[in-house]
Amino acid sequence: MSLIVTQDICKTYRTGEVAVEALKSVSFTIEPKSFVSFVGPSGSGKTTLLNLIGCLDRPTSGTLEVAGIHISRLNRKKAAAFRGSHLGFIFQDFNLIPVLSVYENVEYPLLMVQNIPGSERRKRVLHMLDAVGMTDQKDKYPDHISGGQKQRVAVARALVTKPPLILADEPTANLDSQTAFKVIDLMHHMRDEFGATFVFSTHDRKIVRSVETIYSLTDGRINTHASLSSQGGNDA
Amino acid sequence: MLKLMKIALRNLLRYHRRTLLTASLIAIGVTFVLVFISASGAFKNLMIGQITDSMLGHIQVHRRGYMASIDSLPLNLNLEPGAMNKLEEALASTPGITAVSQRIKFPGMLSNFMETTNIRINGVYPERETTAVPLLPGRVKKGSPQLREGELFVPELLAAGMKLKVGDPVVIIATNRDGSVNGRQFKVGAVIESVTGPGGRDGYMHIEDAREVLRMETLEISEVTLRVQNFSKLNETAEQLRANLSGETDKQGRPLFDVRTWEDLSPFSNVARMIDVMSFFIRLMLIAIVLVAVMNVMIMAVFERIREIGTIAAIGTKPGRILSLFLIEGLLLGIFGTGAGILLAGMATFVINAANISFNFGRQVGLVLSPRLEPGQILIVAAIVILVSTAAALQPAFRASRMEPVDALRHV
Structure with a gap:
């Protein structure tokens, strides 16, 4: 069964009298445990698409199914519960909570979203920090670590709840190219280790060398689709 | 809940100057109110004591x-003598008369x-x-x-x-x-x-x-x-006595006795009531100060942390938890301000007592004002301030919890 199934999804934003079509009849499927990238220039609809898959926004029309659940019409509370149990997010600006340490940032979704008991929580956080190579930085606050390290923490936070799907919106945009490659490699490695599906957006084609499936977006439409390995997804 | 409090506390400490300022404002308000209540209460009690203990007594009974x-x-x-016998029987069955x-x-x-x-x-x-x-x-x-x-x-x-x-x-x-x-x-x-x-x-x-x-x-x-x-139960005692005497009537069937407390007998009771009214308005002012200060700070906090709210909402934090987080911040502000205010009020009361401030009232000279912080008053003021500061955080907290994560994450 496919992890993500979209059928003719459209998204139109209205600003006063002006309507902007961000997505135009987009359809695709993504299989579990795949490593997928949406590539395209600014304004092509990548972030909109990720927001819709991430249950942060609703499509204007079309159907959207993630992990067998129709997420287009979930109410606020159910959408939050869905995100907490099925999704992990990695943001362009890292979006770590500044008043929490590295350890506490990774612990946050287990504590505040999933209510995991203390001993299990600690085990999972330490395991995840070890997996992203941040154990020795666990007591530091986000202000005291580098951008690459912040994104490693963000990866750990996204994976700690063991979600089937990780969404990353331009995860390397604020990193230098060397660090960007390292973060993509880390995500790839995490996919292999934890079996989660990674879907991320980028405008930089250079960094998608290890991606198995690439969807190219222009003006709200998927133009091309390339499957670079046997684990890739199918096109629309 | 404790973890939520820890995060709320750290959020407050993140903007430590603003937090300090707001808590100080609350503390000053609490101090002012407590000192005013204790000083005016001391003045009132002193005056009542002078009036009742010099001549009037606490309760007087006359023939109607x-x-x-x-x-x-x-x-x-x-x-x-007949009426006095009835009165003495009623007094004997009324507890609290010394x-x-x-x-x-x-x-x-x-x-x-x-x-x-x-x-x-x-x-x-x-x-x-x-x-x-x-x-x-x-x-x-x-x-x-x-x-x-x-x-x-x-x-x-x-x-x-x-x-x-x-x-x-x-x-x-x-x-x-x-x-x-x-x-x-x-x-x-x-x-x-x-x-x-x-x-x-x-x-x-x-x-x-x-x-x-x-x-x-x-x-x-x-x-x-x-x-x-027990002077604080004066009215209950008077009511009990009235009830005990209610069956005693004169030949025309009208009540025989007239029971009055000092408040009914002395014009100073109006002054005492004015002091109570002033205390009430001072409390209202405190509520306004706390409401405006905390609401202002919490609105600022929500505005400054919109992206953060978007992040925690995206991660899956339910709206109720986000609401609780901001409410707890308001609650903690109230607790800090109140705690500091009570301490300051304690010190101010100590200083006033040590200064031995004396004044004259009518023909009584050299009366010494001895304000005392009553635990009951402290509890009432603390409860009001903490409740109001939490309530002041309600609107900003509600706004934060109702934010669409996608809009919040987009906020610059």
Whole structure:
């Protein structure tokens, strides 16, 4: 069964009298445990698409199914519960909570979203920090670590709840190219280790060398689709 | 919940200057209110104590109709032995009364053989009177505080006017109940401080002397003054006594007794009420200060942390938790401000007490203001401030919890 199934999804934003079509009849499927990238220039609809898959926004029309659940019409509370149990997010600006340490940032979704008991929580956080190579930085606050390290923490936070799907919106945009490659490699490695599906957006084609499936977006439409390995997804 | 409190606390400490400023504002408000309440309360209690313990007593019982004619101190509205027996039975079955003093009150003429003036005489049992109004001996300016038969306590205003000294002979002339006039010579036993108000011309003699002047064969009492054990339960005690006396009626079927507390008898009760009203408005001002300060800070906090709110919402934090986070921040601000305010108020009260601030009230001079922070008042003020600061965070917290994550994450 496919992890993500979209059928003719459209998204139109209205600003006063002006309507902007961000997505135009987009359809695709993504299989579990795949490593997928949406590539395209600014304004092509990548972030909109990720927001819709991430249950942060609703499509204007079309159907959207993630992990067998129709997420287009979930109410606020159910959408939050869905995100907490099925999704992990990695943001362009890292979006770590500044008043929490590295350890506490990774612990946050287990504590505040999933209510995991203390001993299990600690085990999972330490395991995840070890997996992203941040154990020795666990007591530091986000202000005291580098951008690459912040994104490693963000990866750990996204994976700690063991979600089937990780969404990353331009995860390397604020990193230098060397660090960007390292973060993509880390995500790839995490996919292999934890079996989660990674879907991320980028405008930089250079960094998608290890991606198995690439969807190219222009003006709200998927133009091309390339499957670079046997684990890739199918096109629309 | 504890983790949520920890995050809320850290969020407050993140903007430590703003938090400090807001908490200080709350603290100053709490301090001001507590000091005002304790100082005004001390003033009120001191005044009430002066009024009740010098002459009035806590509760007075008269025959119904007596108070309407009190200016003329009518002897025909005294309580006769039958009525007194009923009253004593009712008093015995009313808990919380610690002292009872019977008085015969009558208007008289005071003569020093050279000139004459009018005086209001209180015939009392000295021991009973001093237990019901314990400040009476303290009012003695000259002479012995022990009132003996054949002696008269003269208010100092009259003594000064008539150049009377302790030991001087005087004559008291009074009209008896049957209309005849009688007089008797007394010795000035003491000159007493005049009380403020209509009691300024009140003198004292032994009740047996009063009976003799009035040629009263059976004891008839004008006024019964009571002292209660717990002043804060004064009204309950008065109500209980009224209930116990409710069955006693005169020949026309009207209630026989009239029970009044000091509040019904003294004009100062209006001043006391004004103090209470002022305390209430001061509390309202505190609520306004806390409401505006906390709401302002929380609105700023929500505005500055929109992306953060978007992040935690995207991660899956439910709206209720986001709401709780901001409410707890408001609650903690209230707790810090209140705690600091109580400490400051404690210190300020200590300083006022140490400074021994004295003032005059009417003819009483050198009264020392001794404010005291009452645990009940502290609890009320703390509860109000903490509740209001939490409520002030409600609107911003609600706004944060209702934010669409996609819009919040997009916020720059």
